[in-house]
Amino acid sequence: MMDGNALRSSERRGRPLRAVLGLAALGHDPAVCLFLDGVLVAAVEEERLNRQRRTEAFPHRAIAFVLAKGGIAFRDLDAIAYYWDDRGMLPAVVGRTLAHLPEHPGGMLRLLGDRLGSYWGPTVLRERLAAHCDGDFKALPPIHCIAHHEAHLAAAWLSAPFEPDAALILDGRGEYAATSVYRINPASGGRGSASLLEDYAFPNSLGVFFGALTQHLGYRALSDEYKVMGLASYGAPDAAMQQRMAQFLALYPDGRYRLSLRYLHPERCSGSPLSWLNAAGKALFPGRFQDENGLTDEARALAYATQERLEVAMTGLVRRLVQRTGARRLVLAGGVTMNACAIGRLRASGLVEQVYVPLAPADSGACIGAALALLRRDGAAQLSREGLDNPYQGPSYSEQQIEQVLQHARWSYRRAEDPAVEAARELAAGRIIGWFDGRMEFGERALGARSILGDPRDAATRDRINALVKRRESYRPFAPSILEEDAPEYFEITRSRRMSEIVRVKDVARERAPAVVHVDGTARPQTVPRDVPVASFRRLIEAFKELTGVPLVVNTSFNVRDEPIVCSPEDALRCYAASGLERLYIGPYVVSKGVET
Template sequence: MWGFPDRGYGTMNLLGVYIGLHDSNVALSVDGRVRYAKSERLTGIKHHRSALSFVREMCERWGVTRLDGIAFSDGDRNGLGACKLGELWKKVSPVAELGSAPTYCVDHHYAHILSTWPVADTAELELGFAIDGRGDNEARKTVIARPGARNPELVHHNATRSFGRLLERIGELMKLSATPGNESDLAGKVMGAQAYGEVDQDFVRSVDVEALGERLYDFTDKVPWRGRVPIETPDFFQFDNPSFRDWLSTVHALLAAHTQAHFARFARPDMAIAYAGGCAQNVVINQELFLRYPRLVVPPHGYDGGLSLGCLELLRIQLGLPRFSTEGFPYWQEDDCEDAPTESTIAQAVELLAQGKIVGWFQGRGEVGPRALGNRSIFMDPRQHDGKDRLNFRVKHRETWRPYGATVLLERTPEWFDLAEESRYMLRSVPTRPERQREIPAIVHQDGTCRVQTVGRDAPTSARRLVERFQQHTGLPMLLNTSLNAGGSPIFATRAQCRDFFAAVDMDALFMGNEVLVRQG
């Protein structure tokens, strides 16, 4: 196979590319070690769409002048080509702008599923599920058997609408704010609002969840709710409307049941399963899936921002190479990389946090994926009764109903949350133990849950040391954690972005490596 060795990488350079319609990203393996860049972090434009020039620029930055294999997923969105219906990958002619290396085209959903390789050995996966807004060939749902094999099997392809699109539509009807081109962010905002209503179980029982499919929009446009069709009811889609909140909770429960039914059609609870795609960012539905499928894996980059990693895995599989190194994952983003904070720096941060201060934390290298996991975070003491409101009003300026997550020491997690295993990537909304909820009000959502990130002793982030010191100081093994970014912007990638943010909002302190900015007064 083009003279590549059966074992070992030698001096091979492999490239995975996704420029798509948004969230462009590139991944490069140099001798089996992976580098990754997402263009939004480098441009400061959320969901940025780049061109092939971005790919070339990153290869130059990384000092790579020769490529031995290229894989891309494009769906012909940029004229690079696409896999036909039923094709998961194919060898194609080289893309002129990227050189003459052997080149593969990868199906969008297959690349999503393969992108789970940093958190699971794809050779051990029995099934892969992808659900998102639109894959190649109009796919919204795809199921693949043995996704890590050289000849995987396409089990299911479905072009009916995904639940993410319905949540996005509800966000539009609520008139939620979104930067033009970033309408996909609306689904996450709606996800937080669904916890404030009561599920109408009689309504749920009246719906055939397995047959929803193209009828998803009927909930807004056709199906009566308490005697009237929602879209025909004046001022219905308002968070202050109790009937709307109940409707939203009920519809979200139906979407969860629909997703469960979809998984149950193909998977047994004992199977090793990968789940990716934009809808895999819904932490409420994820929690229900994790409870039923204990061997389920979901990557922190399950949306389009992880597709280049899936393309890279396709090359590895087809060339018969060993697994890539996952050292340092998920802190792979190619941006400003800070030296590790000293104990003195951490002690200063802990002192401020214990005083109830809002602290920005820009350390190490940035995370892969849309969530801050301790290197590009804003931290706060979760015991603050007005913490969520202060953070919203002074810094984040977002919808009041949206919850904040928590970074928790792994070994102490079961004392506070109904969670007995790791949750490294903040992908589950787990119940807070009832007797503990009043102690940590800033992170407990309306339904008693919290989006949890556990950090073990081997976690490759300084956030572990920060929380350990905070525990020593206060007895509390966790911190409120939200992303270090402004509304409508990606997570920050440079010191300059952080400094501008600190100057524009009322954050108390900012730690960038061992440089500390503290607001006076």
């Protein structure tokens, strides 16, 4: 659907869309992508450019970057695909919100008022975008509003390395839906069709469930859920906690779920920093979660029960889907599918033969999905899956640009004969290094372009990085990046190129790479294939294997706590200076601490 800005038919008639901007904005995780002739050429999150973690700023910088990368001007765009459609979905928003009215009259009426206010979102969007054409609204390209779950669906379905026959979208909320279940009907030529089987309306949401308890534990909803996932491994089953959890999130034998609204402030459950749990909700989960020694056993028990409940709920939904459709090839998207433990458990369940989560499955990646949905709707015969699974879509910097920054900063640096081999030697000697090379990753994971690396053979590496570099909670694990052909020897996985799932480790990993093994005997690996775009990162791991016999390294994102992953050489130098990193490899250069004399 559109927001009233109709296609310029006199210019477009008979001509397919060539330049399409995908846009996620006016909410959390703003991001932008650009497609030219059906090919993804660039994608970036605004936070990487404005350096504000979890920014909600309009992505002006991101728009400027992708256009520059594509070599086009804003006025050259054929269309903008926006990842939200409040106006087109308004009848469903009103109807499904009012359906919850008997459960929580006051909260649902306040929620409805908030939803009706978002009707003006497209007008605000046009005002923000007009800044890119000197305020000339007539020069704006057509803006197409794509339903949020349709954008998530397209991102997963159209980028999958196989032909899926079902999709599950799980997030906090779209315009009204929080969970959507689809059957996908393949067809010749790859066109196919998707039909909605059922959905669950916000606030009956697994994202709200997990976010509310994340917040109750003292973290930030829509931001720190991954911390709860990591903490859960330190907990254990607790019968009383399980009973309380069942009151909050009911799970039925047929796979359905229902979140009890009697424990919530429904109007807050979509980004408010105020407590999502009401007084009854807080009383349902009493306890002291922090003391003078840090997190308590009660916190670990609540985290365990929260994670376990989510995993069982997701598995139940997939079992229900399989029973109804016989599906064997499943794609998933939405913020909830960032939960790598749940994805790993789903794959291990054997309910389906193939499982796929797309690049950046949360809201930032929906900018790609919105563009894909529009291109498919437009009948883009040239639409290609090539590159849609490639996370290296952000800015890159030339040798000259990097050296100019180094000279200006007066750092002690030199050109390395072979950065990958030198870095491998440093890791083998026990040093922790910063690694900056090629185009920045799009999405939450550092995958060898903007990474902090360490020696996996020493369990103390994990604590050193946590304490000296990342300055984050000591319980959180680090991921391994491993040569893909060696992955089955170390982990219960053959391919996981974007760290999208947590899997069991094998004995050889415990023995030879203890720094990447979590307390529960799991890891979140990145398998690095021979044709990975960051070729120097692959060569680094190969060199480390030659030196040590171990085909993997510790890999975590190049940033310190509460900052975005570094993007530019300046960002990398600031992070290097402010952290306990012992060396920085940036392009062809090696940087040491201290200034030139």
